[in-house]
Amino acid sequence: MDRPPAPGRLVTSRLTRRQRRRVWQAIQYAVFVAVLVLVVVLADWDRLANQFAQPDLAARLFPDIITIALRNTVVYTFSGFLFGLVLGLVVAMMRLSSVTPYRWVAGVYIELFRGLPALLIFIFVGVAVPLAFPGAEIPGGIYGKVALGLGLVAAAYMAETIRAGIQAVPKGQMEAARSLGFSHARAMASVIIPQAFRIVIPPLTNELVLLFKDSSLVLFLGVTLEQRELTKFGRDLASETANSTPILVAGLCYLLVTVPLSFVVRRLEARADKAT
Numbered sequence: 001m002d003r004p005p006a007p008g009r010l011v012t013s014r015l016t017r018r019q020r021r022r023v024w025q026a027i028q029y030a031v032f033v034a035v036l037v038l039v040v041v042l043a044d045w046d047r048l049a050n051q052f053a054q055p056d057l058a059a060r061l062f063p064d065i066i067t068i069a070l071r072n073t074v075v076y077t078f079s080g081f082l083f084g085l086v087l088g089l090v091v092a093m094m095r096l097s098s099v100t101p102y103r104w105v106a107g108v109y110i111e112l113f114r115g116l117p118a119l120l121i122f123i124f125v126g127v128a129v130p131l132a133f134p135g136a137e138i139p140g141g142i143y144g145k146v147a148l149g150l151g152l153v154a155a156a157y158m159a160e161t162i163r164a165g166i167q168a169v170p171k172g173q174m175e176a177a178r179s180l181g182f183s184h185a186r187a188m189a190s191v192i193i194p195q196a197f198r199i200v201i202p203p204l205t206n207e208l209v210l211l212f213k214d215s216s217l218v219l220f221l222g223v224t225l226e227q228r229e230l231t232k233f234g235r236d237l238a239s240e241t242a243n244s245t246p247i248l249v250a251g252l253c254y255l256l257v258t259v260p261l262s263f264v265v266r267r268l269e270a271r272a273d274k275a276t
Contacts, residue, residue: 054245061237061249068226069233070253076215076229079143080150081208087151088158089193095163106159113156118149118214125149126221142227146218150211161203165196202268209261213254230254 015023094106113121125148129138138144169192177187197204216231223232234250 052244052248054243057241057243057245058249061233061246065230065233065246065249065253069228069230069250070256072218072227073212073215073229073253074257075143076146076150076218077208077212079140079147080154080215081211083147083151084154084158084207084211085204087155088162091155091159092162092166093188095159096166110156110159113152118153119217119220121153122149122217122220125152142218142221142223145221146215149217149221150214153214154207154211157207158204161200161207162196165200166192168199169195202265205261205265205268209258209265212257212261 091106091109094102095110097103125145138148140147173191173195174187177191178184182190215229218229219232219235228236230250230253234246237246238244
């Protein structure tokens with residue numbers, strides 16, 4: 001005789017696909033709540049508060065953390081972004097060029113600077129460039145060095161993003177422009193590239209968020225007290241006070257900028273999805 005099905009198997013077989021999905025979701029929520037409770041119960045909140053949340057120490061950081069550190073971080077980020085955007089556009093056009101050496105140079109640049117850590121690029125800018133060109137200085141001082149370091153890294157990623165945006169523009173747009181008497185260069189500048197940038201605004205904004213965080217590498221170039229960005233500012237004061245509250249406040253300042261930018265990225269992506 002056949003054995004009767006086990007009770008557990010009988011119950012499971014009667015569950016519909018939707019019910020099984022709900023059971024699995026309930027298990028996931030239960031595991032999440034259990035882990036959260038363990039963290040809350042086992043963590044030593046008094047020691048954490050003593051090390052990371054000293055209100056009097058946090059108050060001492062203002063207004064310098066805003067007027068010096070955050071301001072410099074924003075300036076470094078936007079200077080690197082603008083330089084990277086211009087260079088990325090040039091590299092993207094070289095990547096799409098019919099001239100083979102241009103495509104080779106662009107391909108090598110993209111693979112090289114996407115493969116190297118950003119830290120090595122900053123060390124190269126701060127050490128190798130002065131050694132290679134004795135007596136020559138990068139225009140803008142520390143701001144020029146930061147723009148070069150961040151821009152070299154960002155341009156490699158932006159170039160591929162812009163190239164994809166150009167290729168996403170319907171070919172009929174170029175044909176229509178040429179039929180109106182536009183030269184290839186004028187059609188690219190007036191018709192194709194503006195449409196491509198409209199397509200790639202969300203990923204470029206996301207790149208801006210990444211650059212804002214990468215600006216913390218400025219400390220490897222050697223900066224003065226008035227040139228410090230958020231990470232250097234928080235790190236110096238944490239060492240001076242033997243407390244990590246300045247680092248936490250610096251992190252909150254990063255979030256003050258990155259969270260709204262991330263929200264903008266999501267809105268732009270949602271609008272682009274609706275448009276398509």
